Amino acid sequence: MGVAVLQRERWAVKMAVVVVVVVGLLAMASPTMQLNVKEPLRGTVQKSSSEDPRAIGLIVTAICCEKALNESGIFHVNSSVELLGRTFVLGKIHGADIVYVRSASRPAANLGITLQIMADNFKLGGVILLGLGLALTDSLSVGSVVIPSLIGSTGVWTWQPFQATKEGPLKFGDFNFPYPGDNLLGSVKYKKSQIYIHEEVKESFWIPVTAEWLQVASRIQVDSVEVFHGLKLASADVHLDNEKFYRRFLNLIFGASISDTTSITGALGAYSNNLRLLVVRGVSGNDTDMVAANAMKVVDRFIYLISVPPASS
Numbered sequence: 001m002g003v004a005v006l007q008r009e010r011w012a013v014k015m016a017v018v019v020v021v022v023v024g025l026l027a028m029a030s031p032t033m034q035l036n037v038k039e040p041l042r043g044t045v046q047k048s049s050s051e052d053p054r055a056i057g058l059i060v061t062a063i064c065c066e067k068a069l070n071e072s073g074i075f076h077v078n079s080s081v082e083l084l085g086r087t088f089v090l091g092k093i094h095g096a097d098i099v100y101v102r103s104a105s106r107p108a109a110n111l112g113i114t115l116q117i118m119a120d121n122f123k124l125g126g127v128i129l130l131g132l133g134l135a136l137t138d139s140l141s142v143g144s145v146v147i148p149s150l151i152g153s154t155g156v157w158t159w160q161p162f163q164a165t166k167e168g169p170l171k172f173g174d175f176n177f178p179y180p181g182d183n184l185l186g187s188v189k190y191k192k193s194q195i196y197i198h199e200e201v202k203e204s205f206w207i208p209v210t211a212e213w214l215q216v217a218s219r220i221q222v223d224s225v226e227v228f229h230g231l232k233l234a235s236a237d238v239h240l241d242n243e244k245f246y247r248r249f250l251n252l253i254f255g256a257s258i259s260d261t262t263s264i265t266g267a268l269g270a271y272s273n274n275l276r277l278l279v280v281r282g283v284s285g286n287d288t289d290m291v292a293a294n295a296m297k298v299v300d301r302f303i304y305l306i307s308v309p310p311a312s313s
């Protein structure tokens, strides 16, 4: 009996603590955060609250991109801090505060976790994901740079059995060699992503990149680098080495022009944390150093445009 009473008391104390915490959290939620809940996927992602100067997070996964950042000479490093195995480097680019990190990327969830650690520990205004991608159309040549406006996960599959009543768009039989026919692997249906946005879960196939930043990015001009805007990026945690037919399929079915393995997890992280987002992808080929350098030039220009006020004439 005595023990039971004691436990009930402890439980009452715990509940009181929970209530205090919940009330506290409700009090902290700012009214501006709640205003943006309608049509979330059409709006821009951004920190709505304070006027404080906030850093820009710059995240890469490929070592060639870190090399390109180093060699650009524009990153003035101040300090670095190790958090959960990641090295976050703090410094400035064109006067803007930058938090840079290179994240592990296999599986792609690593990048989402890295972004969360960054968002939890630094005052960020937005994140830039710098990396390489694979062209899904012949109109993108190696070394050009894509700033996609929509990112879709093409890695969330329901694998349908052979002769299912509702087949998915990826029918393995269509790829039989030498002639299309039946294939026991059946077909694949693609599912929408679930996105945490303004503390609710929404479903959408395409996730938009922050419109405000895309607008700034549309003014980017870099000598001898072709920059493409308004394209769709197909992101799936599958390295497409045997890509010849599947890339045609992704282009045809989804209208995607470029693919990568990690930007979807970065986009989900940016939305969850109400951060601005920009994705910059160099179109990859045999010379990754050249491609990374081109993508870095575009990031350099973007940070310049968002941080240096235009000279008054």
Ligand SMILES: *[C@@H]1O[C@H](CO)[C@@H](O)[C@H](O)[C@H]1NC(C)=O
Pocket (backbone or CB within 6 Å): 063, 066, 067, 070
């Ligand atoms: C880039 O520079 C940092 C700081 O000097 C260094 O620790 C890192 O190894 C360099 N990365 C590459 C890929 O050269």
Ligand SMILES: *[C@@H]1O[C@H](CO)[C@@H](O)[C@H](O)[C@H]1NC(C)=O
Pocket (backbone or CB within 6 Å): 078, 079
């Ligand atoms: C580097 O960081 C320290 C500590 O935050 C700060 O006091 C200092 O002004 C910074 N230096 C530069 C050059 O930004």
Ligand SMILES: *[C@@H]1O[C@H](CO)[C@@H](O)[C@H](O)[C@H]1NC(C)=O
Pocket (backbone or CB within 6 Å): 285, 286, 287
């Ligand atoms: C890369 O491939 C192109 C043709 O696609 C070729 O002209 C070039 O020499 C190659 N470069 C290297 C470094 O292999």
